[in-house]
Amino acid sequence: MEIKPLLPPVTVNGVTLDPGRIADEAQNHPAPHGKPGHAWKSAARALAVRELLLQQAKAAKLDADPTEIAPGQWETEDEAMIRQLLDQTLTPAAADETEMRAIYDAHPERFCAPSLFEAAHILFPAAPDDKEARALARKVAVDVLTQVTADPRRFAGLALKHSACPSKSNGGVLGQLSSGDTVPEFEATLASMEEGQFSLCESRYGIHIIRLDARANGAILPFETVLPQLAEAHDKAAWLRASRDYVDGLVSAADISGIDLKP
Incomplete structure (x- = not known):
């Protein structure tokens, strides 16, 4: 022993x-x-x-x-x-306002109001640790993505048929989204898309087909607004x-x- x-x-x-x-x-x-x-x-x-x-x-x-x-x-x-x-x-x-100003002036683009998105999605559920289920979900998602890309008018019907999200009854529409409204993976995909584009996204919930309908990029905030932060x-x-x-x-x-x- x-x-x-x-x-x-x-x-x-x-x-x-x-x-x-x-x-x-x-x-x-x-x-x-x-x-x-x-x-x-x-x-x-x-x-x-x-x-x-x-x-x-x-x-x-x-x-x-x-x-x-x-x-x-x-x-x-x-x-x-x-x-x-x-x-x-x-x-x-103690904090020095001159130092804070220098930080802000060096990278003002870091201090923006949250971007707003209008989007819809179709969710194919699969647990993160279930490799077989996720592979199958991705296979089905790719097939459905091909269909909506060929005919975007089918999105609502395919959402109703396939999506595991309650939004399916509304054609997959999620409404207006801002930072923190969705999981980071979903939010990062939205930020990388152009209006009218479809994209696949893998999150902890499964595989999503995302459609970005509109976006409004957040404006740079004035120094006085971000100084407390x-x-x-x-x-x-x-x-x-x-x-x-x-x-x-x-x-x-x-x-x-x-x-x-x-x-």
Whole structure:
């Protein structure tokens, strides 16, 4: 019988992490195929950092003041102490409007209102993991696509006959669509099409024949409109950088064994 080596105990400034907690936490860390130890290491790192932050919060004599993070859902005392510690300790770089303006001016095309589409489709259902069903759905879809390309007037009738979408009773018409109204695969296909064009699209639901009836490309938004969005993105990135630097400093000064936390 093969004897598996025991995992080393993980200690943070003399405090040994409970192996059971690491095992439980590992369930929240997906592991690449063939690397079962990856989840354990990720979990051990996460709990070691958590322990470091809690030690700092206790040294600062913080009293936990949990807040409601969602209706009926409150922070734990440990989560509250870590949040309070970071709120008191971190000083992220403030957003600078000149810098935001430079980002906007470099690529204004990135800041457009959502494009609008009017489209119809015929859905041939097939589960993503059913290769045989998807191959059959694609074969039927290609045949139907040939028919509607030859005679677009048949689209509504073929939608009623073949489509698994409730829109079939309306000739497959989906009405006006905007960003986020459909799955990303469908939306990407729409964005690549010209008005009046038919196209095949493969999504998590199966194979679609899409007909694009009209499109209105979103206009570039003025800087004043996107400034709050830019500032929010900057603030999130700045907070992440500041927290990473703070944790790196704690790690450098800590006595940690059993797991490598060095940046």
